[in-house]
Amino acid sequence: MLVDYWRFIFISVLFLTFIYFALRIFLNLPFEKDKIAVAISIIALVISICGVFKNEIFTFKLRICAKDWMMPATAGSSPENFILTLPIQFVNKGYGEGFVEDIVLLISGEKDKQIKYYIPLFEINMKEFMQEKRSLHAKNIEKVFSGFSLKGKETVAKTIVFNQDKNDKKYPFSKWQIDKYNIDIYIKIARSSKYKRYTTIPANITQNTLDDWKNGNSVYRFGKRDFER
DSSP: OHHHHHHHHHHHHHHHHHHHHHHHHHTTOOOOHHHHHHHHHHHHHHHHHHHHSHHHHSOOOEEEEOOOEEEOEETTOOTTSOOEEEEEEEEEOSSSOEEEEEEEEEEEESSOOSOEEEEEEEEEOHHHHHHTTTEEOGGGEEEEOOOEEEOTTOEEEEEEEEEEOTTOSSSOOOOOOSEEEEEEEEEEETTOSSOEEEEEEEEEEOHHHHHHHHTTOOEEEOOOOOOOO
16 A cells, blocks of 8 residues: 555655656746746655665565476485475565565375475576586585565576475474376565465376486476466
């Protein structure tokens, strides 16, 4: 409500100022210095307010593009616990700046009723990861995952490694099975008290998937890239 109010004030002042000057030019009326000074002062005041309250006036509209999932081979990985890697594009469709605080995965299957809770570990360099035959090691790890900001109309691409949280009481650790799973991506942004589901990636786990992973091979699936609406 506050955002709509400030946006209305901002647009109204600019519009009325434009109409004022346009009418005086059209009617060939002389410009009075005192009124011009007042108009300029009003415009300056509006611009100053926008600078201070730009994040309240302009909205932050987060969208994500995520359709691919990978299970990279890692040294000493457990055959019972898949490590997931997701390339994700974070897109701010709005003009206001925003901050992505956290991202988690909730994974559920058609037969497997035990929800798996995955948390972010770190970000990797996608180019080096692909060049290294999609194996995960210290060379292609960039940094530990942390929150990040998005400016107006900005797009940020990240490849994030997730692992199942073994200490969560609500979603205890569970093994993967042969099943059709849904990987739900939940994101928490600043000024929001709850996580919001932004998109879902289907993941079909077959016997070949389980065998490849147990044998130390990377598993990867590339889907159609469509922006979540």
